[in-house]
Amino acid sequence: AQKITQTQPGMFVQEKEAVTLDCTYDTSDQSYGLFWYKQPSSGEMIFLIYQGSYDEQNATEGRYSLNFQKARKSANLVISASQLGDSAMYFCAMREPDYGGSQGNLIFGKGTKLSVKP
Amino acid sequence: DAGVTQSPTHLIKTRGQQVTLRCSPKSGHDTVSWYQQALGQGPQFIFQYYEEEERQRGNFPDRFSGHQFPNYSSELNVNALLLGDSALYLCASSLERAQETQYFGPGTRLLVL
Numbered sequence: 652a653q654k655i656t657q658t659q660p661g662m663f664v665q666e667k668e669a670v671t672l673d674c675t676y677d678t679s680d681q682s683y684g685l686f687w688y689k690q691p692s693s694g695e696m697i698f699l700i701y702q703g704s705y706d707e708q709n710a711t712e713g714r715y716s717l718n719f720q721k722a723r724k725s726a727n728l729v730i731s732a733s734q735l736g737d738s739a740m741y742f743c744a745m746r747e748p749d750y751g752g753s754q755g756n757l758i759f760g761k762g763t764k765l766s767v768k769p
Numbered sequence: 770d771a772g773v774t775q776s777p778t779h780l781i782k783t784r785g786q787q788v789t790l791r792c793s794p795k796s797g798h799d800t801v802s803w804y805q806q807a808l809g810q811g812p813q814f815i816f817q818y819y820e821e822e823e824r825q826r827g828n829f830p831d832r833f834s835g836h837q838f839p840n841y842s843s844e845l846n847v848n849a850l851l852l853g854d855s856a857l858y859l860c861a862s863s864l865e866r867a868q869e870t871q872y873f874g875p876g877t878r879l880l881v882l
């Protein structure tokens with residue numbers, strides 16, 4: 652069963668505008684972590700933001716914020732004030748369980764290709 | 770503070786050959802995970818090493834094996850290469866006793882002809 656679903660194969664956004672990349676997940680574990688990574692054409696996966704399942708506040712890191720809706724099992728990434736350098740593949744990932752001492756591996760979605768237009 | 774490094778960056782092999790990929794974790798990290806990313810797909814978990822032992826394994830055949838050394842660096846070995854093994858191989862490191870994310874290296878692009 653697919654555990655991470657990213658339904659947007661590609662997205663376009665105008666420079667300086669905000670964009671939301673969708674991610675839904677499936678798990679029966681109470682402890683899990685949700686991650687977003689950026690992958691430029693060079694191939695390296697760059698960590699953007701993390702949300703733990705027990706965190707009550709939505710995570711934010713600079714221009715990135717994670718819209719965590721636990722009941723809906725969604726973890727959408729919001730990028731504010733898009734820049735040309737934001738053009739890349741974006742992957743949502745889940746780790747279960749998510750506690751030190753027995754961290755699980757990351758399960759990735761298929762990704763969304765974001766293109767920022769000048 | 771050195772990040773995760775991988776070698777080589779690119780590799781071309783023929784079917785049936787064997788390949789070894791190398792990874793040095795981020796300074797202070799003790800856990801190494803390997804992922805395979807086929808073209809147009811998200812990375813898929815191969816296995817994870819901690820304290821020189823394979824701790825978790827994804828759905829990959831025994832042709833895929835690994836090793837972790839006392840300095841926490843790691844190798845991924847693939848025997849009897851198939852065309853379908855062509856992919857980007859990513860190494861990620863993390864700290865076992867901390868709720869940290871995994872940090873990825875630049876990857877090794879393997880092409881099997």
